[in-house]
Amino acid sequence: MLLAELVATSAAVAATRSRKAKVVALAELLGRVGPDELEVVVSYLGGALRQRRTGLGWRGVSDLPPPADEPSLSVLDVHEAFEAMSRISGPGSQQARRSAVEDLFGRATAAEQAWLRAVVTGNIRQGALDAVTQEAVAQVAGVPLAAVRRAAMLAGSTVAAAGAAFAGEEALAGIGLEVGRPVMPMLASSAPDVATAMAGLSPDGATEVAIDAKLDGIRIQVHRDGDDVLVVTRSLDDITTRLPEVVEVARSLPAERFVLDGEALALSDDGRPLAFQDTASRTAQDTGVAVTPHFFDLLHVDGQDLLDSPGHERLAALDALVPERHRVRRLVTADAAAADSFAAETVAAGHEGVVLKDLSAPYAAGRRGSAWVKVKPVHTLDLVVLAVEWGSGRREGWLSNIHLGARDDASPTGFVMLGKTFKGMTDETLAWQTERFTELAVSPTTIRDSYVVEVRPEQVVEIAFDGLQRSTRYPGGVALRFARVVRYRDDKGPAEADTIETVRGHVAG
Numbered sequence: 092m093l094l095a096e097l098v099a100t101s102a103a104v105a106a107t108r109s110r111k112a113k114v115v116a117l118a119e120l121l122g123r124v125g126p127d128e129l130e131v132v133v134s135y136l137g138g139a140l141r142q143r144r145t146g147l148g149w150r151g152v153s154d155l156p157p158p159a160d161e162p163s164l165s166v167l168d169v170h171e172a173f174e175a176m177s178r179i180s181g182p183g184s185q186q187a188r189r190s191a192v193e194d195l196f197g198r199a200t201a202a203e204q205a206w207l208r209a210v211v212t213g214n215i216r217q218g219a220l221d222a223v224t225q226e227a228v229a230q231v232a233g234v235p236l237a238a239v240r241r242a243a244m245l246a247g248s249t250v251a252a253a254g255a256a257f258a259g260e261e262a263l264a265g266i267g268l269e270v271g272r273p274v275m276p277m278l279a280s281s282a283p284d285v286a287t288a289m290a291g292l293s294p295d296g297a298t299e300v301a302i303d304a305k306l307d308g309i310r311i312q313v314h315r316d317g318d319d320v321l322v323v324t325r326s327l328d329d330i331t332t333r334l335p336e337v338v339e340v341a342r343s344l345p346a347e348r349f350v351l352d353g354e355a356l357a358l359s360d361d362g363r364p365l366a367f368q369d370t371a372s373r374t375a376q377d378t379g380v381a382v383t384p385h386f387f388d389l390l391h392v393d394g395q396d397l398l399d400s401p402g403h404e405r406l407a408a409l410d411a412l413v414p415e416r417h418r419v420r421r422l423v424t425a426d427a428a429a430a431d432s433f434a435a436e437t438v439a440a441g442h443e444g445v446v447l448k449d450l451s452a453p454y455a456a457g458r459r460g461s462a463w464v465k466v467k468p469v470h471t472l473d474l475v476v477l478a479v480e481w482g483s484g485r486r487e488g489w490l491s492n493i494h495l496g497a498r499d500d501a502s503p504t505g506f507v508m509l510g511k512t513f514k515g516m517t518d519e520t521l522a523w524q525t526e527r528f529t530e531l532a533v534s535p536t537t538i539r540d541s542y543v544v545e546v547r548p549e550q551v552v553e554i555a556f557d558g559l560q561r562s563t564r565y566p567g568g569v570a571l572r573f574a575r576v577v578r579y580r581d582d583k584g585p586a587e588a589d590t591i592e593t594v595r596g597h598v599a600g
């Protein structure tokens with residue numbers, strides 16, 4: 092298959108807002124894919140190369156040779172070129188990489204060059220597209236969509252599920268939890284307060300519910316197989332080497348093989364949680380802050396798969412495996428008043444809120460369902476940065492004031508602006524965002540000439556705010572009051588940002 096065919100399909104998919112039309116375009120392409128190309132094509136459709144590292148960054152693809160007039164590159168040519176680049180190392184590697192880029196990009200047309208560059212810089216995001224691809228795979232392979240979705244969640248990727256789907260329904264059903272292979276984490280829906288969450292999970296007022304402290308650290312999934320330990324994030328990135336304390340705790344537990352779900356948190360000497368930034372920076376570089384794992388679920392232990400077991404069984408197994416100091420604090424109750432005071436205590440202890448959990452529900456990998464319900468006293472939204480303004484005074488030379496958008500299917504750009512903020516940014520944040528938004532600038536060459544720099548809507552930021560007000564200035568009709576940056580979120584793509592409907596829900600709530 093020619094790369095040009097894939098690029099044309101990607102463009103067609105991006106150009107339509109109709110889900111049905113997207114599926115049709117993807118299915119048409121997948122119908123023409125050979126077995127040896129399938130994994131590469133599915134991966135490319137999701138905007139990801141097959142190589143974890145290519146050694147190439149934004150700069151490596153900023154100065155390109157003139158494009159070819161006619162398409163000639165096949166999908167496998169591209170895959171092989173990146174495979175070769177990923178193996179380049181040692182002295183002279185910069186030059187070798189440079190000429191490999193010249194060669195590959197020199198054989199690409201203008202449209203292919205643009206696509207390749209976006210993939211290399213990680214600027215084509217999967218998210219929603221993954222779900223559409225799964226639908227197309229199910230259609231073309233003639234297997235149930237639910238089976239493809241389940242396999243993708245358990246194998247941690249649509250690529251693996253697609254391979255199995257084309258091998259038949261049996262192969263697909265054969266994909267299960269495997270120790271050492273990350274699964275998509277279960278996600279929570281949200282409720283405005285504990286009473287509402289309790290009413291949903293325990294409608295008769297007598298059914299017991301688990302209430303966990305919600306820790307504001309880094310989601311970790313920990314796999315242990317004998318001495319081998321793997322630690323991955325919410326987006327399934329391997330961070331094992333950055334969290335040796337977590338590896339040590341995993342090795343100390345009294346079982347040989349298991350998969351744990353939890354949160355890694357930096358604690359101060361008196362046991363209070365440190366700000367999220369301290370935990371996050373600990374993974375970026377060693378700042379000397381110790382990180383402690385706190386687990387809240389167990390998916391497998393010594394040959395026993397627990398994924399489909401009800402919550403109370405998983406928690407009993409978790410309590411038997413993990414000592415209390417490495418578990419999140421939990422209360423099991425049917426009493427709404429007791430739940431409420433547990434939540435108040437948890438927040439007073441410096442945590443973010445609570446997560447209420449249905450004790451009869453299985454672990455729904457990759458799904459944001461009603462079995463887990465989070466309640467947070469401070470409202471936050473995950474928004475997308477649409478543009479950024481150059482700072483003045485003390486912030487001269489830094490990209491400072493960010494324009495915030497929520498997802499909006501009715502808008503031609505897919506996003507609607509809700510306000511701006513320059514609050515909550517440390518000097519470190521300013522330096523980081525200046526570099527990041529220079530990369531994302533729609534026209535990188537003119538970035539210094541304009542006061543407002545428009546960026547590709549790809550960076551998610553978590554914003555705290557005091558409320559919403561009606562606005563005639565912004566097209567969504569609402570604006571955020573006292574918006575401030577809590578943190579940048581690299582574990583979420585723009586497809587996972589909050590929608591304008593969610594934002595409006597905060598007005599009602």
Ligand SMILES: Nc1ncnc2c1ncn2[C@@H]1O[C@H](COP(=O)(O)OP(=O)(O)OP(=O)(O)O)[C@@H](O)[C@H]1O
Nearest residue numbers: 278279303304305306307309310354387419446465
């Ligand atoms: N006890 C807990 N049980 C489940 N999740 C927890 C717990 N403590 C902290 N968390 C964190 O809360 C997240 C669940 O919230 P959600 O599914 O909405 O993901 P999110 O969008 O990353 O959440 P948020 O933006 O609220 O942090 C988990 O991903 C996990 O990182």
